[in-house]
Amino acid sequence: MKKGDYLKVKEPKFAGYFYPASSEQIEKLFKKFDENINQKIVKGEIFTGIVPHAGIIYSGFTAFHFYKLLKDKNIERVVVIGPSHHHLFDGFVMPESEIWNTPFGKIRIDQDFLSDLKSKKFIFNENTHNDEHSVEVQSIFLRYVLKNDFLFVPLIMSKQSIDNSNKLVEKVSKLDIKNTIFIASSDLYHGNIYDEAIRTDKRTVSKISLNDYKTFYDYVVQEEISGNSPACGFGPITTILLLNKKFNIKNFIHLHHITSADITNDYSGYTVGYTSFVGVKDGR
Secondary structure, three states, X not given: OOOOOOOOEEOOOOEOOOEOOOHHHHXXXXXXXXXXXXXXXXXXXXXXXXXXXXXXHHHHHHHHHHHHHHOOOOOOEEEEEEEOOOOOOOOEEXXXXXXXXXXXXXXXXXXXXXXXXXXXXXXXXXXXXXXXXXXXXXXXXXXXHOOOOOEEEEEEEOOOOHHHHHHHHHHHOOOOOOOEEEEEEOOOOEEOOHHHHHHHXXXXXXXXXXXXXXXXXXXXXXXXXXXXOOXXXXXXXXXXXXXXXXXXXXXXXXXXXXXXXXXXXXXOOOEEEEEXXXXXXXXX
């Protein structure tokens, strides 16, 4: 960097909304999550994951089932794919910023990796990232559990098509992705009926567990035709399942599921489902 140059920095946009603004308050929640997770040890090199992106008081416990597994791992780069909730476009949007600040410190954006992705379907737009919580929420978990200076690749997906998912898989398969992990950010059921949430999420989790992108994608299409909303980030999930196929990830393990109603104990109102998965290259 030349003298006088400065880094473009993205400040947290959703601190105080989707997660507490202070690192102390977040850490208190994370430690509580950590203490209450009793899961089996997952052996093997972690390659993929699925996590939710709602306010962390609702979905954080489920997300932490995945993020806890990253502790003490040699991870050099993290690619997070989140759905766009506010902007329509075809492909993926990448940030122009070079640093993302979090309550736990800064994260460096992998601008070289993003430059390699840049094409008609991969464009830069900072405003889209400033408006989107689905990726920013993951940054606080990552900065907390990964103590090393990893590189971050935040991607926002709007048109959630198999073709777009394939485009990303084709791109990254030509790059050096040693010590890289890929994460899909998605909530599950959105609706007003708790029993329907449980039934829908059970089907959705079972489809994801099959680890087959086409089966999952076709299921989502049929559910949406029927008026259900099984996963807001079905495109990012499809991308993860395609990556699993491309890189022969056969061990795709379901970690946790819960709904917002289970957290609030209010089973009469609007309900959102949350789940987490991890994909490992070998072992269990």
